[in-house]
Amino acid sequence: MADFDAQPGRATQTDLSAAQRQADEIDLHAGLDGVAGLVAGARSIGDLLGDVAAFAAHAIPGVDGVSIALRRTHHEPSEVQICSATADFVTEIDRVQYDELHEGPCVTCMLTGRVSVSGSLGSDERWPHFGGRVARMAVHSALSLPLIVDDQVIGAINAYAHARDAFGDHAVQLGTQFAKPAAVAVYNAYLLAGAxxxxxxxxxxxxxxxxxxxxxxxxxxxxxxxxxxxxxxxxxxxxxxxxxxxxxxxxxxxxxxxxxxxxxxx
Structure with missing residues (x-):
């Protein structure tokens, strides 16, 4: 699978049963079908991002909350233009990450264009301020997936879980599969909304x-x-x-x- 930015010592969850893998694949394809069926029409970009976030929460195993962030073009990676979340605690995490601390898995993900994953945010040295702050909210795992169109990072999908080591290699793989078509759908909707x-x-x-x-x-x-x-x-x-x-x-x-x-x- 693709290279990604992982916390050292993170658990990979290689002991999944065949039945669990099959169930996860079914959820992934349901999420992909949902994204493929999205039509922007007269809906706002915020409403469409909300749908994509909901489909991502269904497609990626182990998720307790998801947000979709769109980056301001040609700005600093922490400068997010619009964000939509599936849960209030994720909205608070996004506020801390983008508006207050300007560090975290999504900021790193949008800067590098690589997947960022952590299974113990409180001890993750990559984001010393963000990790401890979010761990005190009883959120310990994070998975950020870049939304890439024509080699340009337009935003990210951010998945969070209360459990430690919630996102192993299997979850990263499924999330990556979901992020590719999701990026195209989000980008097309953004262009249509702008037009x-x-x-x-x-x-x-x-x-x-x-x-x-x-x-x-x-x-x-x-x-x-x-x-x-x-x-x-x-x-x-x-x-x-x-x-x-x-x-x-x-x-x-x-x-x-x-x-x-x-x-x-x-």
């Missing part, structure tokens, strides 16, 4: 521009000003009221419509 956001911003900008043009036309018809003079007057109104230009324009247009309707009323 949808840009489209919505453009639509809002076009709508605002149309309202501003209407307001300029109203000012010109009332005052005989040029387009530039009308726009300058609109800007002064915006600055005087400390209100966005599009809002001032919309108010002016609405007022003009109300006056027009009032004149038509017998």
């Amino acid at each position: 949808r956001e840009r489209t919505e911003r453009l639509q809002r900008a076009l709508s605002s521009r149309a309202v501003i043009d209407q307001a300029i036309g109203i000012i010109r018809s009332r005052s005989g000003a040029t387009a530039e003079e009308a726009f300058d007057r609109l800007k002064r109104l915006s600055q005087a009221d400390n209100v966005k230009l599009a809002v001032v324009a919309e108010q002016l247009v609405d007022e003009a419509v109300r006056r027009a309707r009032a004149r038509k009323t017998p």
Whole structure:
């Protein structure tokens, strides 16, 4: 199997029965089927990450809680853009790791692009501050799997367990198998969400521009000003009221419509 970053002296759990291995394989394929069936659609990226985290918790044996973290592009590895967790204690672990200590298995995983695994966080010298802090929360095992697309680490899957040595080589192998298609699904959803956001911003900008043009036309018809003079007057109104230009324009247009309707009323 692939090389990974493991805590020295970690147990590998090589004594799994054939029945247990078969059951774990079934759970893995169920998780993979779930990821394959995800469609971003109109859902937020946060909701989709929540589903991927839930599927990961099903696919990786020994898990008590999972989070999915997306890394800010071209930023420090501890700078996470968005994170979704399956349990409150994992949310707290993520807060400690990313916002407070800036060290831990996920930070290392996203920095190196390698799987990070620990079976006794309290004695893991790689993360002396994080390990002791999380061990006091009765969480002793961690498994972080990089989400890699085109050789770029876009984030990580982070699995945690209360038991010691919860993630042996078998769990690492299944987690690695899950992480590859999960990375593609997450990345595609992220791109789609970004494209949808840009489209919505453009639509809002076009709508605002149309309202501003209407307001300029109203000012010109009332005052005989040029387009530039009308726009300058609109800007002064915006600055005087400390209100966005599009809002001032919309108010002016609405007022003009109300006056027009009032004149038509017998």
